[in-house]
Amino acid sequence: MKSPCVEICSFDGRTGWCRACGRTKQECRSWKKARPHQQQKIASDLPRRLAKLTATRSD
Template identity: 65%
Template sequence: MKSPCVDICRFDGRTGWCVACGRTQVECRGWRKAARPTLLGIQAELPRRLAKLAARGIVASEPAPDPISEDPDTISEDMA
């Protein structure tokens, strides 16, 4: 099952949830090895967790853009 990770990975100190995907560090580390029913249970909780974080004013920001891929002037001709 595809991970809900969005490459921001900042954890709220109060809940332990990632402010971007809603998982705990333990859930993140064990995602690839967890059984499908476990993953489905975690995924079902994520919207509620993220809503609780948002209600406290905690939301994820976008990851920093990759300067090479975002600036077309820095891409060489052979890469374009």
């Protein structure tokens, strides 16, 4: 699976998620070594995380 990274790393201090792709620092570091099912599990949660980050910014 292709990395969701968009090369604009900026991590939210409250959630620990990257504001650009939604992953944690640990998920970013381990992405290439992660098994496909682990990558899929992370990727499936990213839309929810990014939506939460967007909602938090507009509050």
